Amino acid sequence: MKIPGGFKLSASSFGFSTARAGVYRSSLIFAAVFLLGFALALLVIKPRIAESIETNKKVGEKKAQLDKLNQKKDEVSSLDEQEIREMVNKTIKALPSRKDIPGLVASVERLIGLNQLTLSSVQLVPGEISTESGKVVQKEEEGTLKVQLSLSGSFENVKKFLENAVSASRLLSIDSVSIQSQEGNNLNVGMTMSYFYQPVAEVVPPIDQPVAKLTDKEKETLEKVFGYEDYSQPFLQASQSSRTNPFGEL
Amino acid sequence: MAGEINLLPQREYEVQRKELIQRWFYLASVFLLVLELLAVVGVFGFLGVRSLEIRRLTSEINKTTKTIQDLSAVEGLQATLEKKAAKILSITDKQRRLDKVLEKVAEVMPNGVKLSGINLSDKNDLVTSGEARNSTDLSTFLINLIDEEKGGKYFSEVNVGSLASSSEGKYSFGLNMKIKEEVVK
Numbered sequence: 001m002k003i004p005g006g007f008k009l010s011a012s013s014f015g016f017s018t019a020r021a022g023v024y025r026s027s028l029i030f031a032a033v034f035l036l037g038f039a040l041a042l043l044v045i046k047p048r049i050a051e052s053i054e055t056n057k058k059v060g061e062k063k064a065q066l067d068k069l070n071q072k073k074d075e076v077s078s079l080d081e082q083e084i085r086e087m088v089n090k091t092i093k094a095l096p097s098r099k100d101i102p103g104l105v106a107s108v109e110r111l112i113g114l115n116q117l118t119l120s121s122v123q124l125v126p127g128e129i130s131t132e133s134g135k136v137v138q139k140e141e142e143g144t145l146k147v148q149l150s151l152s153g154s155f156e157n158v159k160k161f162l163e164n165a166v167s168a169s170r171l172l173s174i175d176s177v178s179i180q181s182q183e184g185n186n187l188n189v190g191m192t193m194s195y196f197y198q199p200v201a202e203v204v205p206p207i208d209q210p211v212a213k214l215t216d217k218e219k220e221t222l223e224k225v226f227g228y229e230d231y232s233q234p235f236l237q238a239s240q241s242s243r244t245n246p247f248g249e250l
Numbered sequence: 251m252a253g254e255i256n257l258l259p260q261r262e263y264e265v266q267r268k269e270l271i272q273r274w275f276y277l278a279s280v281f282l283l284v285l286e287l288l289a290v291v292g293v294f295g296f297l298g299v300r301s302l303e304i305r306r307l308t309s310e311i312n313k314t315t316k317t318i319q320d321l322s323a324v325e326g327l328q329a330t331l332e333k334k335a336a337k338i339l340s341i342t343d344k345q346r347r348l349d350k351v352l353e354k355v356a357e358v359m360p361n362g363v364k365l366s367g368i369n370l371s372d373k374n375d376l377v378t379s380g381e382a383r384n385s386t387d388l389s390t391f392l393i394n395l396i397d398e399e400k401g402g403k404y405f406s407e408v409n410v411g412s413l414a415s416s417s418e419g420k421y422s423f424g425l426n427m428k429i430k431e432e433v434v435k
Contacts, residue, residue: 019268026275162349212332
């Protein structure tokens, strides 16, 4: 085919322009795909990556929580309810959950009787007392009941009493002692003792808290205390009989 | 002869080059698209798997929690036991063997000395009063109290609070001292 000017247009001329158009088209497609990728990275992938990191962290936390709970489940399952109940009962005997005055008096009297001492007086130091003005004049130490005793007896018996008192299954401690010698071999003894109690509400610990465990020292102490002599007597029962004349002869 | 230029080899080369570029662009676009698809599927897939994992773990946690709650009575008992044991330990730590103090005082007293009174405070202060047959017995008692091999093992800060002698040569005394902690334990 001849074109003006003497130039000859061959078929390859059409191929050239088609190829050029094809390059434009393909580069446009590439650009569009590239832009799509950019948009996806920016709008979809990037936020999801942050979300993935967060989710991964959550998975880690949940796994740790589950491990902890499984460990606790194993520990709780391995506890022997019967054995623990028996131990709790023994600890309550050593350390009552309330101010057990009759039990306290009984064990003091028994300790004194066993050591052949003579009790002159026993006085409970009262707990918190308020005056009319509402001012607290004496405040007791929490979980402690103070008892003042006056007694008399021989040196050997007083010494034995002091020894027995701190190895009684119902726990007490002797705060102070004052001993005065009398005529003969008798001693007059004044002492202040502390009796202990601990109110414990049966509260189930929070689920995420580990099972309470006894330390070796606590186990050792309990074993020792459970082996102490029991000087307390059974609780006094309510009387079945009654009097017609409260002022009558005993 | 009118100018006849043979452009064919050059053009064909150009066409071929452009077709190559075009093919490269297509291939690159497809490759990029596949990459993008893979990235999107990968991210969503990962998220989906992790979400399922969370759901599974949550269900496991609930199941385990329920089992622990079913055993809460035993756990409560164990907690009570632990609290009591801790308190008992603190009490036994506070308990003092005061009979041993009497024993140790008697151990260092010579025959010519007798006590008339003794006071043991909660702070391990020991105040004694008594009398000695003569000054030698009193001196022996005081020396025994501070001797490292005798009383010094049990007592410290020994002070003579009061001292008086009678016409018969007897001595009345008042002594203050501290009891060492290991004596009463």
